[in-house]
Amino acid sequence: MSQKIAVAIIGYGNVGRGVQTALKQNPDMELMGIFSRSPERVKQDVQDVPVYSVDDLQALQKCSVAILCGGSKNDLPVQGPHFAAHISTVDSYDNHSCIPEYFNKMNPIARDNKTVSVISTGWDPGTFSLERVLGNAFLPGTKTYGFYGVSEKGGLSMGHSDALRTIEGVADARQYTHAIPEAIERVRRGENPDLKPEEMHWRECYVVLEDGADAEKIEKEITTMPAYFAPYKTEVHFISAEELKENHAGFPHGGMVIGSGSLGGTNRGTIEYHNTWDSNPAATANILVAHARAAHRLREEEKFGAYTIVDIPPAYFSPKSHDELLAEFL
Amino acid sequence: MSQKIAVAIIGYGNVGRGVQTALKQNPDMELMGIFSRSPERVKQDVQDVPVYSVDDLQALQKCSVAILCGGSKNDLPVQGPHFAAHISTVDSYDNHSCIPEYFNKMNPIARDNKTVSVISTGWDPGTFSLERVLGNAFLPGTKTYGFYGVSEKGGLSMGHSDALRTIEGVADARQYTHAIPEAIERVRRGENPDLKPEEMHWRECYVVLEDGADAEKIEKEITTMPAYFAPYKTEVHFISAEELKENHAGFPHGGMVIGSGSLGGTNRGTIEYHNTWDSNPAATANILVAHARAAHRLREEEKFGAYTIVDIPPAYFSPKSHDELLAEFL
Structure with missing residues (x-):
């Protein structure tokens, strides 16, 4: 079996907890750590996964993809551009009218830093x-x-x-x-x-x-x-x-x-x-996790930049090989 | 307005007629000709579009994409590989168990001839x-x-x-x-x-x-x-x-x-x-037409080879620009 995709969770609210649970359903992926503004508080709830401060970029860079689980109002507009410069990201930024602006901010950062950022996914937007x-x-x-x-x-x-x-x-x-x-x-x-x-x-x-x-x-x-x-x-x-x-x-x-x-x-x-x-947050989490798989693959293929769900070939969301998809699902 | 996508219809049965009608709903596309094994018969039904023999490769190569509207049993297994060597194609090959074999036949032909072939689309497969x-x-x-x-x-x-x-x-x-x-x-x-x-x-x-x-x-x-x-x-x-x-x-x-x-x-x-x-054939036709748009774009980007619906970023099916999609649909 090929190496697992190393995932970081940034922000440990309802969606962050949902991602933690969803990752257990995806054997090709591995939770490397939870990154929080209040790591000491999170450590009280979480025993089996390392918990880091959001400022711990050294720990973060051992991961392939970070799933940003903060809120769209205050967290993501700041965290998205910040983390995209360091690691591939996936987020559920859902302020519909500001998505074009957010995309245009994330795209050059991801390109310049050779990362992939999938923005605004979940079920709506998503x-x-x-x-x-x-x-x-x-x-x-x-x-x-x-x-x-x-x-x-x-x-x-x-x-x-x-x-x-x-x-x-x-x-x-x-x-x-x-x-x-x-x-x-x-x-x-x-x-x-x-x-x-x-x-x-x-x-x-x-x-x-x-x-x-x-x-x-x-x-x-x-x-x-x-x-x-x-x-x-x-x-x-x-x-x-x-x-x-x-x-x-x-x-x-x-x-x-x-x-x-x-x-x-x-x-x-x-x-x-x-x-x-x-x-609702568990559903968003499962969709985010499938997009983390896509982000990892796009980066492996050096297709750097920002993406939304409509910019990604759907096969990239699946853990199955292309041959398997053709045989089982077409 | 940029140049229209020049489309050929190959095979004039229910699906071929559906494609002819569907193209009128897509102002970015233009029907250049209908190619048939019985052009004289088709000419009796069709006045406003040139009708050619399927063997008229010279006429065909004035088009960007050919939509293959023949049957899956006898027509497409022969016509797909034949035409993919000359022009980008879209088809609705629906023999589910043979799709992997058909993909593997079409892919090298399209790559070697610098075309794009979207196979097995419609609503199922599709x-x-x-x-x-x-x-x-x-x-x-x-x-x-x-x-x-x-x-x-x-x-x-x-x-x-x-x-x-x-x-x-x-x-x-x-x-x-x-x-x-x-x-x-x-x-x-x-x-x-x-x-x-x-x-x-x-x-x-x-x-x-x-x-x-x-x-x-x-x-x-x-x-x-x-x-x-x-x-x-x-x-x-x-x-x-x-x-x-x-x-x-x-x-x-x-x-x-x-x-x-x-x-x-x-x-x-x-x-x-x-x-x-x-x-049913009109639905298949509309979906084929959207895939013809995607095939044209993929070829313009020199991404040659065979594709299925799960290999194509969904934005490629839309006549709208990426900016419009983000603003109107995300």
Whole structure:
């Protein structure tokens, strides 16, 4: 067996922990170390893997690829360019409107330093981006739509849960995003409708109140919160801390990309791609790990620079050889 | 605007006609000519495009890419290697078990002659192959399943319709393949079951009898036909020639790829990809056209050789620039 791909995890939050677990499912890869801003804290949780400070470039450079598991708001815009100068990287930078700028920053750094940086991957951006590009190319010019929380429980939104917790009197909260089935049906029928965000999704909130908090006032504060809730149909359920712990401890999420367009003449076609995840960060982690394999291979082939999921031949994500892929999957 | 990609169609059956129609949806591409073994016959149907003999290599070499629209059984195994020596090609060779051999035949020819040959694309093999590889890479080691005829009408199988028409006393016939919903549910639940072909699909036949034919005898002959029908649940409906013409003139098809596997620990994930096509050959044609764009670009970049859908960066299928893809689709 050829040598394993040596992987570093940078940042040990939900995604970092997910990568640690995902790597155990990939026998061609090996976790060399976890790099954290708080290595002493991480060491309390992690016994079987070396833990280093993020500043320990010497330890880092024993690895082939670093998976950057920090947040898109504050961590990745700084960590991406910093680490790309030292090692091949993979990240899930998900600020959609800033991806072109981020790509153009990472690309010359990776090229000049002979590394490979795969940016903005996971499921959205990531597999959903890929399906949007394919849908638009195979059904020429077709508009594709993304729906989230298609399954019964909906998709847990961390950002919206955080927003609920900023409200005075809220002890804890979770927010599930739900797709609106009628909107999906309109797209499926080929109407290519113009849909406002609030016509595609609605929001369901589970809120634990602090003692003595005014439920009615808080419900109004939630449903009128601009951007987060105000334009959407929003349901608020007040529950106990026990119920929250019992029924809302996980991070389920998922969604779909759908496009319906012309095949030429009167013939139409529809393409749908669905993801359903028990855990959003675990899903992101598994996709990041497959991209780390691709980054390693691209660097071995001296194809330095920045990449997104649509710039990489899909065979590079698989541990299987080209012969195996042709025989087993084509 | 940059120069259009000059495309040749070789073979003018259902797929060839579909490519002709699909090209009109792709303003960056131009149909330069149709090449046929029976050019005089094709000229009777086609006025606005030059029609040549397949032997007219001089006319062919004015094109950038040839889309080979012949059959997998007799045409492509001969035409692929022949034309790859002269021009970049795209084909839908769909004899799954022979794809590795076909790839290994085409690859050195394309390399030596500085062309690009994209083989075995369409929707299966093609987009389904891609989704099988991605599903297995992102949910490590997960088995993926293909189901066909998931929509209410089912998927029209040309091969099985032809088989029905070989039976004495059958004037005309259509066969629709249907997925078995319970099998899909088992995969969706993550059972990763071992499914026999007849546990995944059943077959519905619409048969027009010749005058005086024995319906009972023919039904028995159908349901006991080895490989095609014998192992499957098969329903036979006898209908009039008028009803066949009225309700069964098209080529609807479609299907899905589904995989359900571990995200590590106790978390699971499911990936589903669905295609629904009013016309099977028109769908194949649109996908071939997008691959012709990729073949042209790969040749421009002097990346000669044979490719499958999993060997090509998905951005190459799109007429949009990399900047546009990042801004609009990531």
